[in-house]
Amino acid sequence: MTVIYDRVALIGLGLIASSMFWGIRRAGLASEVSGFARSKATRDTAREIGLCDRVCDNMADAVREADLVVLCVPVGAMGAVAAEIAPHLKPGATVTDVGSVKRSVIEAVAPHLPDTVQFVPGHPLAGTEHSGPRSGFASLFDNRWCLLVPTEHSDAAAVARLRSFWEGLGSNVGEMDADHHDLVLAVTSHAPHLIAYTMVGVADDLGRVTDSEVIKYSAAGFRDFTRIAASDPVMWRDVFLTNKDATLEILGRFTEELFALQRAIRTGDGPHLQEYFTRTRAIRRGIIEAGQDTDAPNFGRGTVQK
Amino acid sequence: MTVIYDRVALIGLGLIASSMFWGIRRAGLASEVSGFARSKATRDTAREIGLCDRVCDNMADAVREADLVVLCVPVGAMGAVAAEIAPHLKPGATVTDVGSVKRSVIEAVAPHLPDTVQFVPGHPLAGTEHSGPRSGFASLFDNRWCLLVPTEHSDAAAVARLRSFWEGLGSNVGEMDADHHDLVLAVTSHAPHLIAYTMVGVADDLGRVTDSEVIKYSAAGFRDFTRIAASDPVMWRDVFLTNKDATLEILGRFTEELFALQRAIRTGDGPHLQEYFTRTRAIRRGIIEAGQDTDAPNFGRGTVQK
Numbered sequence: 001m002t003v004i005y006d007r008v009a010l011i012g013l014g015l016i017a018s019s020m021f022w023g024i025r026r027a028g029l030a031s032e033v034s035g036f037a038r039s040k041a042t043r044d045t046a047r048e049i050g051l052c053d054r055v056c057d058n059m060a061d062a063v064r065e066a067d068l069v070v071l072c073v074p075v076g077a078m079g080a081v082a083a084e085i086a087p088h089l090k091p092g093a094t095v096t097d098v099g100s101v102k103r104s105v106i107e108a109v110a111p112h113l114p115d116t117v118q119f120v121p122g123h124p125l126a127g128t129e130h131s132g133p134r135s136g137f138a139s140l141f142d143n144r145w146c147l148l149v150p151t152e153h154s155d156a157a158a159v160a161r162l163r164s165f166w167e168g169l170g171s172n173v174g175e176m177d178a179d180h181h182d183l184v185l186a187v188t189s190h191a192p193h194l195i196a197y198t199m200v201g202v203a204d205d206l207g208r209v210t211d212s213e214v215i216k217y218s219a220a221g222f223r224d225f226t227r228i229a230a231s232d233p234v235m236w237r238d239v240f241l242t243n244k245d246a247t248l249e250i251l252g253r254f255t256e257e258l259f260a261l262q263r264a265i266r267t268g269d270g271p272h273l274q275e276y277f278t279r280t281r282a283i284r285r286g287i288i289e290a291g292q293d294t295d296a297p298n299f300g301r302g303t304v305q306k
Numbered sequence: 307m308t309v310i311y312d313r314v315a316l317i318g319l320g321l322i323a324s325s326m327f328w329g330i331r332r333a334g335l336a337s338e339v340s341g342f343a344r345s346k347a348t349r350d351t352a353r354e355i356g357l358c359d360r361v362c363d364n365m366a367d368a369v370r371e372a373d374l375v376v377l378c379v380p381v382g383a384m385g386a387v388a389a390e391i392a393p394h395l396k397p398g399a400t401v402t403d404v405g406s407v408k409r410s411v412i413e414a415v416a417p418h419l420p421d422t423v424q425f426v427p428g429h430p431l432a433g434t435e436h437s438g439p440r441s442g443f444a445s446l447f448d449n450r451w452c453l454l455v456p457t458e459h460s461d462a463a464a465v466a467r468l469r470s471f472w473e474g475l476g477s478n479v480g481e482m483d484a485d486h487h488d489l490v491l492a493v494t495s496h497a498p499h500l501i502a503y504t505m506v507g508v509a510d511d512l513g514r515v516t517d518s519e520v521i522k523y524s525a526a527g528f529r530d531f532t533r534i535a536a537s538d539p540v541m542w543r544d545v546f547l548t549n550k551d552a553t554l555e556i557l558g559r560f561t562e563e564l565f566a567l568q569r570a571i572r573t574g575d576g577p578h579l580q581e582y583f584t585r586t587r588a589i590r591r592g593i594i595e596a597g598q599d600t601d602a603p604n605f606g607r608g609t610v611q612k
Contacts, residue, residue: 076576100526125523125525125526126525127526128603128604129590129603129604130603135603137603144525145522145523145525147523174522180514183514183515184515184519184520184523185523185526187508187509187512187515187520187528188509188519188520188523188524188526188527188528189523189526189527189528190527191505191508192505192527192528192530192531193527194564194567194571195501195505195564196527196530197567197582197583197586198560198563198564198567199497199498199501199560200586200589200590201563201582201585201586202493202497202556202559202560202563203493203494203589204585204586204589205559205563206493206556206559208486208489209489209490209493211589211592213490213494214490214493214494214589215589215592215593215596215598216451216480216596216598217431217451217453217490217491217494217495218494218593218596218598218599219431219432219450219451219598219599220406220431220433220491220494220495221494221495221496221498221499221502221534222493222494222495222498223593223598223599224498224502224530224531224533224534225498225530226586226589226590226593226599227530227590227599227604228527228530229583229586229587229589229590230586230587230590230591231583233579233580233583233584233587234580236579236583237576237579237580237583238576240571240579241571241574241576241579244571244572244574247571248568248571248572250508250512251564251568253508253511253512254504254505254508255561255564257504257507257508257511258500258501258504258557258561261500261503261504262554262557265500265546265547265550265553265554266550266554268547268550270382270543270544270547273539273542273543273546273547274539274540274543276503276507277503277535277537277539277542277543278539279507279510280503280506280507280510280532280535280536281535281536281539283506283509283510283517283520283521283532283535284435284506284532284533284535284536285536286517286521287521287524287529287532290521290522290524292521292522292524292525292529293524293525293529293532293533297434297435297436297441297443298434298435298533
């Protein structure tokens with residue numbers, strides 16, 4: 001048990017915050033964790049399941065004595081939350097966030113914070129398709145990457161301490177600048193999510209194939225898209241609205257490449273298709289070797305019983 | 307132990323055929339299973355691991371006494387295999403296949419077969435990203451759908467017997483006509499695979515994001531695409547070349563929808579995005595309720611260890 005921050009405040013109590021709480025408790029990373037959620041129903045659930053040592057009915061109480069304040073709200077809500085907590089932050093405290101987009105969070109949050117606190121943006125690359133205060137679990141961050149995106153004002157000691165905290169939650173920690181982060185995530189996360197949402201929407205719209213057929217026969221590939229497309233709608237709305245440029249750039253590249261493959265199909269260019277599909281296999285191998293997925297068939301799903 | 311066909315011949319010894327063999331043995335569905343693969347290395351592996359009761363060095367020997375012949379080769383090879391086995395088929399035998407496309411398989415296979423045999427095309431909607439004779443396992447078809455696509459000449463008794471056989475392998479069995487099958491699969495399987503291949507290719511091509519970054523940070527959504535994009539390149543080349551029209555139609559719809567979502571991102575239309583993402587969540591719920599996937603987070607992947 002190594003306490004890294006005496007008191008931690010979690011603002012927003014969804015999948016990430018609830019997993020952080022159980023992870024903090026597992027590793028003994030804080031003496032006390034306070035929590036706040038805008039919705040009374042969420043606060044009631046948190047109290048019922050013992051999520052946070054102290055659930056507060058207003059943000060000021062949650063952050064007042066905190067050494068680390070973690071903003072766990074959708075990206076589009078970060079600015080307003082920062083403005084609301086700013087007058088109540090303890091001098092010397094560190095403020096971080098877990099948003100999936102970094103440039104727009106920095107622009108929204110930094111102007112509100114007093115010079116007496118450190119702001120070190122962050123982004124744990126971990127999640128599931130579930131959301132809400134009941135969806136968290138302590139091992140969510142184990143062996144996942146957490147990217148810290150220090151600003152030009154971030155103090156090295158504050159960054160190092162936050163790094164230790166995320167390592168205590170089980171993460172590997174990397175650092176990069178905000179624009180590169182937003183491009184990397186557009187490739188590895190934002191564009192794939194939009195594509196999955198789109199394909200699931202198309203299947204739902206198609207009059208000649210019934211929803212029941214789509215659902216019954218999903219094991220042929222489609223079900224993996226539906227998992228991604230089941231993620232939290234508000235969170236993802238904000239991601240696309242705030243990482244607009246990088247996402248649109250990657251989608252542009254994607255469309256170009258898709259058209260080239262469509263053309264190969266139309267013209268019957270078998271060698272082009274086979275070469276392309278052979279190349280993509282190697283990337284999968286790299287991901288398994290990097291420990292970011294399992295080699296078990298179908299992600300190690302057990303047989304699904306009716 | 308209920309023998310449905312006394313002797314079964316498996317032509318092509320990859321993931322599907324090897325899973326069928328272990329499944330036939332588990333349920334005692336045949337007295338003897340013979341097998342053939344074009345590659346000597348595959349036949350050697352089959353003999354080494356006990357795949358098939360009898361591995362034959364030519365197709366004629368494998369099919370000569372079989373009551374059921376199952377064509378488990380890539381869709382583009384089905385016609386040539388049918389021509390080669392036709393003179394050696396036992397009168398009264400049933401020939402089926404496991405190809406992912408049905409119209410083109412029927413057109414390629416049916417003209418070669420003598421009137422003395424029954425042809426009942428089929429397609430088990432089951433698989434993993436692995437391939438080859440070592441990749442099979444008996445439970446692959448458990449609770450998965452197998453679609454039978456009888457032709458106008460298929461005899462009802464032959465269809466019913468093949469249905470019992472697939473039920474013995476653990477499948478749910480459905481029937482539909484070839485064109486509808488090809489459209490349903492274009493939606494649930496072929497288009498999603500092409501899209502996943504494309505996205506993985508884009509990530510690999512993008513100069514400003516390194517492969518190492520893509521691989522390390524894949525857990526944010528991308529890794530689910532890479533699983534799909536790791537599937538057998540030759541099999542998938544043939545699927546796209548032979549289900550060209552339906553796949554291109556669905557990809558056309560997909561592109562249209564993707565452009566509408568890109569436009570919503572560009573214009574900052576949050577309500578449109580949120581409504582869309584909320585709708586796709588419901589489809590995921592349907593798939594879990596239909597028993598075609600698990601509700602466990604991340605498909606029930608355990609924590610991946612380095």
